[in-house]
Amino acid sequence: MTRPVDPEGRAARFIALEMHESTHDRLVWGMRHNRDKAVAGVPEWEDLRELASRIKDHTLTHLDHYLEEFEANAIRLGTHVHWARDAEEHNAVVYDVLAAHRVKSLIKSKSMLQEECGMTPYLQKRGIEVTESDLGERIQQLADEPPSHIVVPAIHKLRTDVAALFAEKIGTDPKDSDPHDLAEAMRQNARPKFMAADAGMTGANFAVAETGGFVVCTNEGNADIGAAVPPLHVASIGIEKLIPRARDLGIFIRMLSRSALGSPITQYTSHFHGPRRGGELHVVLVDNTRSDRLGSPDFWHVLKCIRCGACMNTCPVYRRGGGLSYGATYSGPIGVILGPGFDLSKYRELPFHSSLCGSCTEVCPVKIDISDQIYKWRRVVAAKGMLPLAKRVGMSALGATLAHPSLFHAAEATGEWALAHLPRFLLYNPLNPWGKRRELPAVPKQTFRQWYLENRRTS
């Protein structure tokens, strides 16, 4: 079994500086708040959710058909279409295309799929210089960290963190933490890299079967520069990104950025159909466990995800602990249900990194049953005997207690006595992570049942 990631320990390191926790919570909740305002301005929002959900359901239950339709139309437009079964094959296909064009330097925009495949280190090891062009991704690349959020990758960093990082890596003034100056410094740093790049790489938000093209949504326009300036454009597309018709984009584009940031649309919604004048276009269609997931009645709906990040912004656990605490490519509630599908042993703790409040399910624009899937992954982890010892012992004791009223009443009274009289270290010991940074409420003099028997039983 792979060693599991330790979300509690990672979250503890993140919140060691209180400013991180409070700023992260404020910023991420602000995105959720802006989402609510934007959604309220679209009276047909629930109709859109239902349509989006059914279109994705339809596409996934006919995915072979739509993949073939997309491929045929893309080829007709002059696009080179490649297929990759897993991460390793994806990286090898990309490298072969780049090597055939003698690519030395590559400018890329944000792609969670390329993160998932570990593409950047693979290419760097083979002598290709890879530069992230999205500001947040570039910050994470310079910090040698994965993205902590699928939309705003460096949202866990304070401006002073970024100032220190840029001072060290690109020579800015360490005392200047004005975000405007930091962003401008990165613009100046990145432009020559765009001009010198031999190839541009992007991901894709949607691939349209009917037209054989794909859509990339950014706010910086960095994907567009990477596609428009170097002669070669390579895009990595997960096979679940397909939608049937061009006009379905109307539904998804209206929902994506409203769900993510609360803006009606991203600043750039860019459509690529065949190579631009003077350029060459390659797409790599990637499986990497998606076809396995398709065959799982409990979990295939996760493939409907359009990567808006709304579930992360609303999640009380994500907001407080930060995205890096998940130790996975995808964080937040969507990461909790994606991670175990990639590596159950490694990510077996993630389904417990949730309060099961259900808010993620409520905000999901394509109606994925996220909180139900979190619960079902807990059952899978338990059934495989992968529960950590503390949870196993605690759960079976709890099960027995709740199953027998007399045991419960005894435990209730004992528990309240214990809360009032036991030394602190027994309650706030290292085996009980819930005791960290939390205070239990003051203990009443009697249990509710004792009060009820005295006061109400006879009436």
Added chain:
Amino acid sequence: MSARDAILAAVRKNLPRPAVPLPENPGPERKGVKHGLGYKEHLTRLPEVPGAPDVNEPLLPYFRRQLEAMGGRSFEAADAAAAGAKVADLFPDAKVVCSAVPEVPGTRTIETVRDPHELNDVDVGVVRSPLGVAEAGAVWLTQADLVVNALGVLSQHLVVLLDPAAVVETMHDAYGRIDLAASPYGVFLAGPSATGDIEGVIIHGAQGARSLTVLLIDQTSR
């Protein structure tokens, strides 16, 4: 077995059942029916939601308001001379004005550009959009409009000419009017390049254009 055949075989083996039928996408043509996807049919008044369209608000002011919310700006221009004067007025220090429209000649015409790298020195790019979308405050640009796609993203500032009659309500209307496969590149541009990646502070001019100016001018003005 090739990767392609292996993936398609794995997908076929695992297709979830029962199959879900493709829902009809009502699109713009169903406006007026109860569950249409426009905005005005549904709206009585939502005073508590800033930016929501007013039932009686004409389309153009709504478009201009949304564009502004996305960080762009718009001006009316009566004719080609006025458009040229406006560009000169807004960007007095511009050395290189690269134009793809006859109304504003600029210092360089896009037809003379052979390679996108030549556009790295452009201060102001000028193009014409065939379509605006009110709800998104966006303009649609394709390779046919840009000639060299990089003009839209390498220019420090971008000026877009737009016929006020070419503004539609929603993204559904917009997708109903364009043929995606007809152009290798097409972009809905809503305001300038922007980022909120450092503590959520909105900054314009992240990598692409620092500003987006829409000049509202009739198609027949040239």
